[in-house]
Amino acid sequence: MPAVNRASFRTRSKILKTAIDLFNRHGVQGVSLEQIAAKAGISRGNLTYHFKRKQDVVLGSLTVLEEQMRLALAPAPRVTTPQSGAEYMIHIVEALWNFRFFFNDLSHLLTGDKLLRQRYFLFQHWTIDTLDRGLQEMVDVGDLTPMRAPNGTRVLAQNMWGQWLAWLHMQHIESPAALKPKGAALYECALHHWALIEPYFSESYARALLESHRQLLLGPKTRKAAT
């Protein structure tokens, strides 16, 4: 019954969208299944048909995060212009921001939930792998100068991942109620991210890349999503 399945899929998506929004505002512990059902405009029974426990909703959110990161990261594009490089990074950080509740409560959420834990580490591994491959391709075509082993694209990808999560965490501490990161906060993130990779770019490319970030995030033509 495809019509029923489509409706079921729509309800599931609506529940997850609602839950992710509530989790970001109040934290996972501050949100009940009842509140999710009420906000999504469905019955509690309908909700539990899709997600038996709150942990199942969190696991479902991880699936949405995976999809958004797949869109943001892959296929890892050849970053041919400084502007496309800046847009690529901003797209990733915005995807992470949309799931800040998840990263900012990671240690609590992963405690005692083997399945979520396993899925999270697969996701993190995949993300770092994808970043690594993208960086390695940039080295291969000469866009990045090769690194001196054991420094390399893998360690750089891991440091990029760590820097994004550290930024998310600091944003959460400094402005727990912010619903959108300010352009200036995103630019701070971009600057620190850029500093990690800057030594391996040519001076002119590095300068142009940061200027693209500045224009996209702080410039006169500030992007809608970043204000």
Added chain:
Amino acid sequence: MPAVNRASFRTRSKILKTAIDLFNRHGVQGVSLEQIAAKAGISRGNLTYHFKRKQDVVLGSLTVLEEQMRLALAPAPRVTTPQSGAEYMIHIVEALWNFRFFFNDLSHLLTGDKLLRQRYFLFQHWTIDTLDRGLQEMVDVGDLTPMRAPNGTRVLAQNMWGQWLAWLHMQHIESPAALKPKGAALYECALHHWALIEPYFSESYARALLESHRQLLLGPKTRKAAT
């Protein structure tokens, strides 16, 4: 009455030492004032004479953290040999590790406690300032190649700080019950830290610095604190 003051100071230190150990094992939320008093071998009344609420114990712990970081970081030494550079970094990371409960629960602990929040940001600011000054001195004497603005020692110091906290967080998620970081885990931290600064060292110094880390943390003469 200096004797009384000395005894009082000793009790206060003992309470904080006990509390920090319990917080690291069970998290701040998992530890009560009763448990701290019992473990420290003092009465509940004696404990509340020194610390009225659990938040006051947490604030007291921050004072101990500040002292340990002052010892680890300042006076920022001229890192003249690769070995002294490696020891300097390991000393800092071990000091942070001793207060992992604090960093790993930062967003909860700082919520709604203005004084703790203010003190934490002063501490973080001082730490990054001190790192920055140390790096700037290394640039001034030619140990580090100058960075291309707006990359610089400040952004590098902030990325170092973020990398340490990201490592602590990941350790907590992967091995929540670990009482000491394994040599291999500390080496992972050292490698990622080293990768941040490696581009600004000469190739020979960078290689020797990492080799010092390897010997101190993984080599035949593994340090006591790292096993």
